[in-house]
Amino acid sequence: MLSRRTKAIAALAGAASFALIATGCAAGDDSASDDGGPIELTVATFNNFGYTDELLQEYMDEHPNVTVVHNVAAESGDARANYFQKLGKGGLADVEAVEIDWFAEAMQYSDLLAEAPDSVKGRWLDWKEAAATDADGRLIGFGTDIGPQGICYRADLFESAGLPSDRESVADLFDGDWEHFLDVADQYREATGKPMIDSANSVLQGIVNQIEYTYTEPDGTVIATENPEIADAYQLVTERAIPNSAYSGQWSDDWFASMANGEFATMLCPGWMLGVISGSAADVEGWDIADVFPNGGGNWGGSYLTVPADGENVEAALELADWLTSPETQMKAFANAGTFPSQLEALEGDELASATNEYFNDAPSGEILSNRAAAVSVAPYKDADYFKYHDALQNAVNRVFDGSEDEQSSWDTWVAEVEAF
Amino acid sequence: MTTTQTRPPAPATEPAAAEPAARPVRVLGFRQNLSRWDLKLSPYLYISPFFVMFAIVGLFPIGYTAVISLMDWDLVRNSGEFIGFDQYVWILQNPQFWTALRNTFSIFVLSSVPQLIVAIFIAAMLDRNIRAKTFWRMSVLVPFVMAPVAVALIFSNMFGDVHGLVNGVLTDLGLPAVPWHKDPFWSHVAIATMVNFRWTGYNTLILLAAMQAIPRDYYEAATVDGAGAFRQFVHITLPSLKATLIFVIITSTIGGLQIFDEPRMFDNTGEGGPAQQWLTITLFLYNIGWGEWNFGRAAALAWILFLIIILIGLINLAVTRTLVRDEGTRAPKAGKKQKGVRA
Numbered sequence: 001m002l003s004r005r006t007k008a009i010a011a012l013a014g015a016a017s018f019a020l021i022a023t024g025c026a027a028g029d030d031s032a033s034d035d036g037g038p039i040e041l042t043v044a045t046f047n048n049f050g051y052t053d054e055l056l057q058e059y060m061d062e063h064p065n066v067t068v069v070h071n072v073a074a075e076s077g078d079a080r081a082n083y084f085q086k087l088g089k090g091g092l093a094d095v096e097a098v099e100i101d102w103f104a105e106a107m108q109y110s111d112l113l114a115e116a117p118d119s120v121k122g123r124w125l126d127w128k129e130a131a132a133t134d135a136d137g138r139l140i141g142f143g144t145d146i147g148p149q150g151i152c153y154r155a156d157l158f159e160s161a162g163l164p165s166d167r168e169s170v171a172d173l174f175d176g177d178w179e180h181f182l183d184v185a186d187q188y189r190e191a192t193g194k195p196m197i198d199s200a201n202s203v204l205q206g207i208v209n210q211i212e213y214t215y216t217e218p219d220g221t222v223i224a225t226e227n228p229e230i231a232d233a234y235q236l237v238t239e240r241a242i243p244n245s246a247y248s249g250q251w252s253d254d255w256f257a258s259m260a261n262g263e264f265a266t267m268l269c270p271g272w273m274l275g276v277i278s279g280s281a282a283d284v285e286g287w288d289i290a291d292v293f294p295n296g297g298g299n300w301g302g303s304y305l306t307v308p309a310d311g312e313n314v315e316a317a318l319e320l321a322d323w324l325t326s327p328e329t330q331m332k333a334f335a336n337a338g339t340f341p342s343q344l345e346a347l348e349g350d351e352l353a354s355a356t357n358e359y360f361n362d363a364p365s366g367e368i369l370s371n372r373a374a375a376v377s378v379a380p381y382k383d384a385d386y387f388k389y390h391d392a393l394q395n396a397v398n399r400v401f402d403g404s405e406d407e408q409s410s411w412d413t414w415v416a417e418v419e420a421f
Numbered sequence: 422m423t424t425t426q427t428r429p430p431a432p433a434t435e436p437a438a439a440e441p442a443a444r445p446v447r448v449l450g451f452r453q454n455l456s457r458w459d460l461k462l463s464p465y466l467y468i469s470p471f472f473v474m475f476a477i478v479g480l481f482p483i484g485y486t487a488v489i490s491l492m493d494w495d496l497v498r499n500s501g502e503f504i505g506f507d508q509y510v511w512i513l514q515n516p517q518f519w520t521a522l523r524n525t526f527s528i529f530v531l532s533s534v535p536q537l538i539v540a541i542f543i544a545a546m547l548d549r550n551i552r553a554k555t556f557w558r559m560s561v562l563v564p565f566v567m568a569p570v571a572v573a574l575i576f577s578n579m580f581g582d583v584h585g586l587v588n589g590v591l592t593d594l595g596l597p598a599v600p601w602h603k604d605p606f607w608s609h610v611a612i613a614t615m616v617n618f619r620w621t622g623y624n625t626l627i628l629l630a631a632m633q634a635i636p637r638d639y640y641e642a643a644t645v646d647g648a649g650a651f652r653q654f655v656h657i658t659l660p661s662l663k664a665t666l667i668f669v670i671i672t673s674t675i676g677g678l679q680i681f682d683e684p685r686m687f688d689n690t691g692e693g694g695p696a697q698q699w700l701t702i703t704l705f706l707y708n709i710g711w712g713e714w715n716f717g718r719a720a721a722l723a724w725i726l727f728l729i730i731i732l733i734g735l736i737n738l739a740v741t742r743t744l745v746r747d748e749g750t751r752a753p754k755a756g757k758k759q760k761g762v763r764a
Contacts, residue, residue: 081711087497105714109497251689252602253577257584388713391692398695402603405696413696420515 039066039316043324044082044093046073048275049144049303050333051324059323066316076101088112092308094317095324098141100302103131105384106141110134114307114314116142120322127379128342132304141304142325145339147270148373149206149298152277155361156286157265161191167363171292178207178236181294185244188265198264199255200237200245200401201394206268207233208390209298212378215389215418224389225415234393238400238407248401249394256280268293270300271340271369278359288361291368297375302342340369347373385421392417483727490720501717508721518722520697521705522729524609528684528701529677531613532620537669539617540624541662545654547625548632558629561622572615573686580611580687602688608699615683620676624669631665632658663744671737678730679703702726 045051056068073079076099083102086092087109098106106113116139121129124143132141151174155165163184164173174181182203188196197203208214211233215224224230242248246263247255258264259277262284267273269289277287305321307314323329327346333339334352346352347370355366396414399405405413490508492501512518547557564572579586580601588598601611639657648656681703685691692708693700700708706726710719 084497084714089497089499112497248695249690252581253689254581254583254585257581261584395692395695402600402695404603404698416516420511 037065039313040069041066041095041313041317041320042069042071042093043095043097043305043320044071044073044079045097046076046079046099048072048337048339049097050335050337050339052336055329055332055336059320066320068320080105087308088310090310092311094307094311094313095321096306096308097144098304098306100131100304100382101387103141103304104382104386106306107132107134108384110136110138110140112309113140114309114311114318115140117318117322120325123325123327123344124342125344125347125373127376128302131379131382141306142321143342144303144305144325144330144333145271145301146342146373147272147299147301148340148369148376149268149270149273149293149300150368150372151290151292152267152269152273152360153288153290154262154265154284154286155288157192158188161188161265163188163191165288167288167290167361170288170290174290174292174294176294178203178294179240182236182240182244185241185266189244194263194265195244195246196265197241197245198259198267199247199250200241201249201397202268203241203245204233204237204394204397205300206294206298207236208393209300209380210295210378211380213381214386216381216383216385218381218383222418224393224418230393231411234396234411235407237397238410242397242401245401248398260284262286268298268300271338271365272301274357274360274365275338278357286361287359289357289363289365289368291371293372293375296377297372299373299376299379302340334366338365340373388421389418486720486723489716490724492717494715494717494720496714496716504717508718509725511718512722512725517697517700517705518702518725521693521700521702524605524684524693524697524699525678525680525701527605527609528612528616528680528699529674531609532616532680533670533673533677535613536617536621536624536673537666540621540628540669541659543621543625544628544632545658547629558626561625563622564618565620565623567619569619569682570686572619573683576611576615576618576683577687580614602694603698605694605696605698608687608694612680612683612687612699616677616680620673624673627669628662628665631662635661667737667741667744671734671741674733674737675730678726678733681707702729 080102128143133139158165185196211229259281307317327343330341330346352366356362357365396410399410493504494501582602599607601607643653680701684699684701684704693704706722709715
């Protein structure tokens, strides 16, 4: 009713304040930041990148003429809406964070983004850097973090289900493919009568992130509905993961409530998920993380920093992005927010190897996640339409979970939806 | 035309004598013209700010949307390729559009009907001689003051399938839990509840104002004739409210077709449910425009929604005309002064 107007006003107000901040940074000249004139640089991120005020102050101390203003959006979806509304038209921050899920959409407009200097090339894992390099060989994204996945589990619940509960034995227990992972889930369900996994769609996410070509191929061919790997993944998830899952998808109010109540026994865990679990289930004890993942390794999530080419201080902004994604700064961000580094030097450093996580039973999280990152063998090809196809497939799983449709008709609905795209 | 033709000959025939005479005439003529323009143009000038604003923020976007709806539009590069009516065809052939249309009307009926019945009942109660009138009247409007997104967040939490308050109470009573986020009907009930929570008080106040305008003489006469409170309500109050009710129904129809916040906030994805259980037209438009960045299709859908609203507006108009034909006989609004007499 009238309500939608309120929302529009809120959005307008948000956009207006953003524009004010953005125009406020027009003070400097086009030269690099060390040339003297006072410069204000804006950095726009979302969720928690680990860029604390203290961290940014370090940069300002090194560059006395630069003032860094940090704007944080609540979630990546808000940042995405803002990004594409202003890209190429002006009004974006000098340094803009982009999440991997919609990074391919941003890559379509790589000509509107500034190219990273040659000096940073080779800083990141090959696949991380390759995904940010466009067809003309321009590197336009500074990698921040990646999401190598381990398995988080509740030692106390495993014990009462008669399963091994220490880190090494659980790693042995889960060692195998997805079928084996679901065998263990069956075993847990037989012993306790409860589902072991938090959500069926996280299993789908895990499997799909191990497939190189999922829904489309680089030449633009749509293979979504004919891809046997996707059909197998769908079948495995609907037939075997759904009975073993408490929820269909993640992030709902109910899902968070169950998390806080300590109802989940197992979750697929990228580095950033550790912070989600310890943050939303602070009172639950018994969480631990095992150095294992079904079918090898898998990456879920991670971000980039980009510099819009039409900014006022592109040179200075590139310099700041360079500094923010340097191995040293990324390690500080990892300590602040658990964002696992994508930089080779940080991955090999002692600091990461010795990092532990108190909430997860003092697990050597740095070492475990490093091993998991090394186990990642496939970099899935994700083009601009990836999100759309995957979202529709997730809904197909949701429908089966909810009982709205059976396995076959839900698949048929998905096929019809894909054909309509 | 006529004035310009007749005036020039005058100075030509009598140059000497006309000189002093013609001058004041000419000045007067200018002033007359000025005041004539003033008379003719001023009203338009005074109302022009609204129309200029409307042209800029209303008419232009509507027209521009029509242009975009015929193009395959790239939002970032602000350019598009003309493709004709393909996108209209795409939307009309998409089963999700028809599901969204069904949901929109279902939620509209589930919200408007109970809302109006309850609003009339509360208004009738408030119209009686009760203590602390202002307090009660203000109280019914309190939900309206709450931000819609806040209402949606709180209610969505209450309607949680597993950990929600409502299902918690139901299972404690030994009743089965309701699949709020799975079954289309129950999701519509949940969303309609949020709409009703916000808008019942608003409609109550409008109806209450209309009720107070009914001359109290009618009630006195009816009381003398021996009519009870219920009979008075059915035969005096309801017929007198006809015009107001039609206004309320029209506004809630337009609002109902544009329902967005509540379904958007109903779950964490905001996409209207995995099987489009609570996808409404405006939410579908948002998903296409701001989820897939396909502004061409979103613009086409906006125009389809515009046409649907016009169609329903015309139906409303036709119904109103037949219903309100005898409204001219409404009594003069002298009722308020006599309120005390009746009490």
